[in-house]
Amino acid sequence: MIRYLIPNPVGAAITLVLQSTAAVIQVVRSLTSAPIPATPNDAGLVQVYAGAPDPGTTSLLDIDALADGAAYTYHLWEDGVLADSKSVTPGATYTDESNDALTVVRDRLRAGLLDARDRLGILANHASALEVHTVSPRKDDTKFPVVTLKLSRDSITERGLGEYAGEVGGDEIQGGLTDVAIQGRGWCQNADDRIELRKVLRQIMVANLDIFALSGLSEVSWSFSDSEDYETYGAPIYIVEMSITCKGYAGVRMVGTGVPVATTQISIQP
Incomplete structure (x- = not known):
């Protein structure tokens, strides 16, 4: 018999759980709208498995051209006799549980720079500047000082799997943890602004350590250095180089949908 048909949360995939004591079984798939096949070799059927069943239960994975939202019926033949038919509809149900370190750092720097300017009076002579972007500044319309961030690395390093409730399915x-590196730059038009910008960037990073932790970022560290660009912008640009590293998290919740499904009524002729 077909015990369970379990739609995989990632979509376009069905796990079949069978129990049979037959010597040979054959499993085929049809659209639910199609009539019950007379033989497992009828035209239009998708062959899923043919051979001896495993002792106890047999688990099969079907990923052959399934379409989410379409209803399919699986038919089980045991020793040449149609024994069971069950229907199921595949669909994706997983949800993202990741954090994005670049977004978190960008948002905290934006808030911190505005606070430093408006409340503390740091770099207060640049009222329309102090923006944070994730692309390099353009030559013609950039207002300095400006901070840019770019992702240098985001690689998974430690994988994990947590299973929750449910005999079949469940969540x-x-x-796993990710190893993240972010390259930041603070662009200024004079060396004194660069010093002030470096100091405020450092205090923003320190002040946000708790926020980073609550946002799922751990082992946050950073370093600063200075550089200059005398050519690109038609005037000297004094740069704060900032390297940020941390541990993040990339994961998805696979929302289980595996429940027993009702047997389709079939008529088996002797």
Whole structure:
């Protein structure tokens, strides 16, 4: 018999759980709208499995050209006799549980720079500047000082799997820790502004350590250095180089949908 048909949360995939004591079984798939096939070799059927069943239960994975939202019926033949038919509809149900370190750092720097200017009076003579972008500044319309951030690395380093409730299905969280590196730059038009910008960037990073932790970022560290660009912008640009590293998290919640499904009524002729 077909015990369970379990739609995989990632979509376009069905797990079949069978129990049979037959010597040979054959499993085929049809659209639910199609009539019950007379033989497992009828035209239009998708062959899923043919051979001896495993002792106890047999688990099969079907990923052959399934379409989410379409209803399919699986038919089980045991020793040449149609024994069971069950229907199921595949669909994606997983949800993202990741954090994005670049977004978190960008938002905290934006808030911190505005606070430093408006409340503390740091770089207060640049009322329309102090923006934070994730692209390099353009030559013609950039207002300095400006801070840019770019992702240098985001790679998964430690994987984990957590399973929660449910005999069949239930939720799983799949993913792991990520190793993240962000390259930042603070662009200024004079060396004194560069000093002030470096100091305020450092205090913003320190002040946000708790926020980073609550946002799922750990082992946050950073370093600063200075550089200059005398050519690109038609005037000297004094740059704060900032390197940020941390641990993030990339994961998805695989929302389980595996429940027993009702047997389709079939008529088996002797």
